[in-house]
Amino acid sequence: MNKEQLLSKKEQLLSKKEQIEKIAKIVLIAGIFLYPFLCSFFGIDLGDTGIHMFNYENIYSNPDKVGFTCYLTNVLAWGWLQIFGGLGIWGLNLLEVIVEMVMAFAVYKVFHKYLGDLQTLFGILIAIMASDTYLNIFNYHQFNVFFLILILGFEFKAVVEKKFKYSFVAGIFLTLVVFSRMGSITALVTCFIYVFSYLYNNEDVKYFMKHLGVFAGGVAATFGVLAAFLAITGQVEYFINNIFRLSGIASTAGSGYSMETLWSTFIFGNLDAIASGVIYLAASMILLLGMNILFSLKGIHPKKIILNIAFSAVVIGIAVYMLVYAYDVNTVPNWPQMTTGPSFFIGILYVVTFCYVFFNMYSKNGNPDLIILGICAIMLPLLTIAGSNTGTKHVILAFWIIAPFAVSAVCRFVFSKAALEAVNAMTEKYGLKIRHGAVLACTGIILVCMGVKFADMLYCTMNFDSVDRSSLRYSVNSDKLKYMKTTEREADAVNGVLDCINHLDEEKERPLMVFGGAILMYSLNEMESYVQPWVTNPNYTEEKLKEDLKLAKENWEEKPVVIFCRTNNYYGFEEYNYDALIESELYNQYNGKKDWFMKFLHRNDYRLEYANDYYIVLAPGDMTKSEDYDYNWYIVGE
Structure with missing residues (x-):
């Protein structure tokens, strides 16, 4: 074969490779x-979705009953509903998809040239699949991640490209994220990127301070605009009151949002995740050694081959057990449809990212830009869960940078001859040479194990409806839920309540009170809340409830229609756990609120208007012809 033929063959191979990469890109983007x-x-969640909808619909009409913790999120969603309200709640699901697409574009645009096109796209796909195990509706948690990505992306560009304008834009987004979720004041920590770049790259102090000054300028300018907007709309008082309310909750000992609880949850939740990641890494190394024995049998005496195969089988068996064990080493959090998946996968991503950052920091051929990128990757999940009392639960929303970074790191180790040569340069001192075939086989096994567990996490978390996707075929008779599907049992239960209230109060002139977690009932029935919408919220004290009742009596001549939730809707509407859910709700006193609730019903002559397996509807005597007072059995079992 002459030189021209070799060049022609090489060009054909390159062309074929480019075609494969192009197809892969199209598949990943799709x-x-x-x-x-x-x-x-798919999926109708009555709880968290209900809380978000209540805030979105009442931000201007009933601001005293809306949490201003997520002010900008509520305003944006309110504006969306004014324009696309005809799409119902699915329209807000669509807004969430649009936000995710912008996030995907931003991550790809900023980081792909450092991580590789396919690696970045594959990591983004992992991130988007993980984040969609959370709520479908546009929400402040995902909006928080959206702004954090923009902050980190612009700070990264500011220090890598040495352009101050990006620091100003990052400052703008810092203010926006705080107004979108007040707890995100922790995003100030992202300024560590400037500190690290200053120290690691030995930058001039004036240059460093100018970046911080420009960043602060962006913060101040945006704060001024938003403060003016609050003043114009007359909502400054509500916003300030919310700050004091959060401060009070954080300072309350024993509260789920006390600083002690938040710090403990944050630190130990991440340490537990890292522990599972370290176990998985150790198992991977053991697996590599076992596979390497199998790939090193050539030239060995036949008798030793048998021993080596047997020993390799034992080592591989131990490694595979450890790979599986790492997934279950942490206990499953006591939340509906939850697995150890979020903690497990962020643990692996942390460990891979730490290792790759360490390599770039102390290797002769290290890339300073990748070090800063790695810091951004680690910061995003940490800041996403900072200020949350649910540990690593919400970390599924924050794989956007760390997943592409980890995918790129693994690809460079597995497919780079230079990386393998560097490893062998160390191991050959001890008579051990790692075979490339062993690396590929080991990687395949690890990916299969991870893929199975990742699929399990995706499948076992689905908006609180049902793990069985095939059961999500039924509709709720409400324009606000058109296009959306749920289970037959949930649809029947909700439709029964909606039909009853439509018949009972066609004009929707009365307020509504929901005792339980089905907050979406306010929106579906288009009725105002008599007191705060989530009566059973642990942070809604009995003292505050009594204050709100006094105000409600002044504002309303009529008593509210009441919906009592017989089960915790977060645990779904399945038949297999129905009896356990009913029993649990009967004995749940909600810190004394149920006693108050029963007295309220008896004192105001409430009667049973409707009952199904999951809800009962109660109406005061002045609006119903019902003579059925036998509702105690449904509420307290007596």
Whole structure:
């Protein structure tokens, strides 16, 4: 074969490789869009979705009953509903998909040239699939991540490209994220990127201070604009009161949001995650040694081959057990449809990222830009869960940078001859040479194990409806839930309540009070809340409830229609756990609120208007012809 033929063959191989990469890009991009879009139609969550909808619909009409912790999130969603309200709640699901697409574009645009096109896209696909195990509706948690990505992206560009304008934009987004979720004041920590770049790159102090000054300028300018907007809309008082309310909750000992609880949850939740990641890494190294024995049998005496195969089988068996064990080493949090998946996967991503950052920091051929990128990758999940009392639960929303970074790191180790040569340069001193075939085989096994567990996490978490996707085929008779599907049992239960209240109060002139977690009932029935919408919220004290009742009596001549939730809707509407859910609710006193609730019903002559397996509707005597007072059995079992 002459030189021209060799060049021609090489060009053909390169052309074929480019075609494969192009097809792979198209498939990944299609998956990144189609996965969340298709998921947006399935699952109707009555709890968290209900809280978000209540805030969005009442931010201006009933601001005293809305949490201003997420002010900008509520305002944006309110504006969306004014324009696309005809789409119902699915329209807000669509807004969530749009936000995710912008996040995907931002991550790819900023980081792909450092991580590789396919690696970045594959990491984004992992991130979007993980984040879609959370709520479908546009929400402040995902909006928080959206702004954090923009802050980190612009700070990264500011220090890498040495342009001050990006620091100003990052400052703008810092203010926006705080107004979108007040707890995100922790995003100030992202300024560590400037500190690290200053120290690691030995930058001039004036240059460093100018970046911080420009950043602060962006913060101040945006704060001024938003403060003016609050003043114009007359909502400064509500915003300030919310700050004091949060301060009070944080300072309350024993509260789920006390500083002690938040710090403990944050630190130990992440340490537990890292522990599972370290176990998985150790198992991977043991697996590599076992596979390497199998790939090093050539030239060995036949008798030793048998021993080596046997020993390799034992080592591989131990490694595979450890790979499986790492997934279950931490206990499953006591939340509906929860697995150890979020903690497990962020643990692996942490460990891989730490190792790759360490390599770039102390290797002769290290890339300073990748070090800063790695710091951004680690910061995003940490800041996402900072200020939350749910540990690593919400970390599924924050794989956007760390997943592409980890994918790129693994690819460079597995497919780079230079990386393998560097490893062998160390191991050959001890008579051990790692075979490339062993690396590939080991990687394949690890990916299969991870893929199975990742699929399990995706499948076992689905908006609180049902793990069985095939059961999500039924509709609720409400324009606000058109296009969306749920289970037959949930649809029947909700439809029964809606039909009853439509018949009972066609004009919707009365307020509503929901005792339980089905907060979406306010929106579906288009009725105002008599007191705070989530009566059973642990942070809604009995003292505050009594204060709100006094105000309600002044504002309303009529008593509210009451919906009592017989089960905790977060645990779904399945038949297998129905009896346990009923029993649990009967004995749940909600810190004395149930006693108050019963007295309220008896004192105001409430009667049973409707009952099904999951809800009862109660109405005061002046609006119902019902003579049924036998509702105690449904509420307290007596």
